[in-house]
Amino acid sequence: MHARIVRGAVRSAALAAAVTGTLTWAPTASAQPSEPTPSASTSPIETPAPDAGSIAITKKDTAGDVLSGAAFLLLDATGQETGRGKTDAQGKLTFPDLPPGIYRLKETFSGSPLHEVVADQDVIVTPGATARLTITDPFKAAKVLLQAKDDKTGKLLPGSTVNIGTGSDTLLTLTTGSQGTATGELPMTSRKTEFWVKQVKAPQGYDLYKPAKTFAAGPGAPVTVTVTNAKTSTTPKPDPSEKPTDKPTPKPDDPSEKPTDKTTDIPSDGAQPTPADSATPDAESSLLPEATATEETTPKTPTGSLAHTGADATPWILGSGGLFVVAGSAALIAARRRRTDSSTDDGPSES
Structure with a gap:
């Protein structure tokens, strides 16, 4: 009986010892993996940085002259300011040490009151390279x-x-x-x-x-x-209120037509008429014999000639009158001579 009790006590003690050992080791075993080893904490892994790039600006106008004092602003892809500056006396400006990527370049001032600024533009920066830009500002209009x-x-x-x-x-x-x-x-x-x-x-x-x-x-x-x-010159238009007259406008005389003082009737045979007053130039022409008075006849127009107009008859009339006057004068003189001769031939009468 006593032996059974001793054996049970030994088993209980062994079980208790086994339980106590387990509780003591477990925390130590669980803590080992959470602590870094000394070698890992003293030598961290480093990531190599990419090569940087840059942007170089040359500023000119449309005439080819460089412009100094032009102001620029550089923004990264997120819109954050990366750099700003102004062109120097040679019109140059550089933005160095830029990580590769796309940037927005803005001109905020042309540097001259005669020039306009250019529109914003994107610039791509590649590793280890310089993006060179020539920016030309236009003149103001x-x-x-x-x-x-x-x-x-x-x-x-x-x-x-x-x-x-x-x-x-x-x-x-x-x-x-x-x-x-x-x-x-x-x-x-x-x-x-x-x-x-x-x-x-x-x-x-x-x-x-x-x-x-x-x-x-x-x-x-x-x-x-x-x-x-200048105003356009225009010809005055007729007044519509004015009525046209019925009277015809007289035509000007033809200067080639000569007016005649007398209208002369030309006989059909072409003979010129004899003026009535040229037949008896004076009172003594009645004493001429009948033969003498009819010696001179009116000249006849040659056969085949055309009838003369009134303008051409005037000189013929004047000429005919002159001939009659001469003939009358000659007849008068001849009559007087005859009277003288007859009185001389008879002689003085006997007493």
Whole structure:
């Protein structure tokens, strides 16, 4: 009996010992894996950094001149500022030590009141390389004011269309509005540019201004261009209220026709008429013998000749009258001589 008790006590003690040993080891065994080994803590793994790149800027204008003082801002892909700066006296600016990637370059100031800034642009930076950019700032446009005027009164005229350009290129077309003016902008390529202006449509009621005018303009500077027009000359139209007259307009006389003082009837045989008063030049012609009075006859017109007009009969009438006067005078003289001769032949009468 005693032996059984002893054996049970030994078994209980062994079981208790076994349990106690397990509880003591377990925490030690579980803690071993959680602690880093000395070698791992003293030599960490390092990731190699990629090669850096850069951006180099050269700043110019359209005339080829470098621009200093131009300000730029550089943003990364997330929109965070990576760098900023201004171009030097040679127009250059560099952004160094940039991780590879895509960047946004913004120009915030051109460095000159005559130039405009360029639009934003993306720049790709590659490992170990420099992205070189030449940025050209345009000149500011010239401000143009167009006026169309009456050349006499100076009144502003609407509806005038002009082309403005340089060389063989037309850069701007303007048409004056109701106020007789128009505005526009001319692109500039230098600090001073010569332009021409030519009118292609005149205001209503005015003649086209054909000559081409020239003017000079500068970047951002206002300039006024004036085109003058003369009124179109028109022939006055007849008044519709006036009624036409029924009287015909007399025609002018033909200068080739000569007026005649007398109308002479020409016989059908062509003989010229004898004036009635030329037959008896004076009172003594009645004493002439009948033979003497009829000795002279009127000359006849040659056969085959045409009848004369009244203008040609006048010299014949005058000539015929003259012949009759001469013939009458001769007959009178002859009659007187006969009387004298007869009285001489008879002699003195006997007493």
